[in-house]
Amino acid sequence: MSVDLLGFLGVVVLAYLVPGPDFLVVLRSATEHPSKGRAAAIGAQAGLCVHMLAAATGLALIAARSPLVYDAIKLLGAVYLVYLGVRVVLAARRVGRERTAGRQAAPDLAPGGPPEPGPAPDRWRSGFSQGFLTNVLNPKAALFFVSILPQFAHGSGSMTRQIFFLGTLDVVIGLVYWFALVALATRVRAFFARPAFRYRWDLTTGWLFIAMGIGVAATA
DSSP states (O other): OOBOHHHHHHHHHHHHHSOOHHHHHHHHHHHHOHHHHHHHHHHHHHHHHHHHHHHHHTHHHHHHHOHHHHHHHHHHHHHHHHHHHHHHHHHHHHHHHHHHHHHHHOTTSOOOOSOOOOOHHHHHHHHHHHHHHHHHTOHHHHHIIIIIGGGGBOTTSOHHHHHHHHHHHHHHHHHHHHHHHHHHHHHTHHHHTSHHHHHHHHHHHHHHHHHHHHHHHHTO
16 A cells, blocks of 8 residues: 655644644543543544445545535534534633622632532533534534545555555554643643632633534635
8 A cells, every 4th residue: 555644734734733622622621521522522423433434435526526515514613613602602701600699698608619510420521522523513523524635545455455554654643632631631621620710711612613503604
């Protein structure tokens, strides 16, 4: 099998370094709990596996050549990003109101610690589903496997095998990158857990999700 491995690695690394919806989902999940961040990372890469299988079977090419299908996927992805953002913003405002009411009722009490992350299975399920849906509903990921990835393959070999090889490499690189991001976020998690900063962080990330969703919908 002959592929332009060096050029492919450069493009993949650059693509991961540019922040997007996957980055925001993994980072936000990691600041809530390390296991949720890892689950979101695995979910995002599982979404990439779906795109890889679709590209290998030709389904992604059909979607890319059909404006109706492509726009439908974009709109679904946009709706999901807005949904995530609205949930985060509403939760942040609810916690903010509760903190304000708590301080007024008991002004001598110190602010509480980080919010309870919930049971481990719920954390994992929530992180994985957010990472998976954000990625699998992103048509740009599908286009990468259809239009960008084949440029690093060679016609002398099996295109399907080369897509699987390069796609698997992409998934592995992504897992390493996301897990490194989760480890970094874990180190500063105590800072994110400060009530005042957490409130601003939640509002900021929530509105970023909404802005991304609106931006995606606007291009559909």
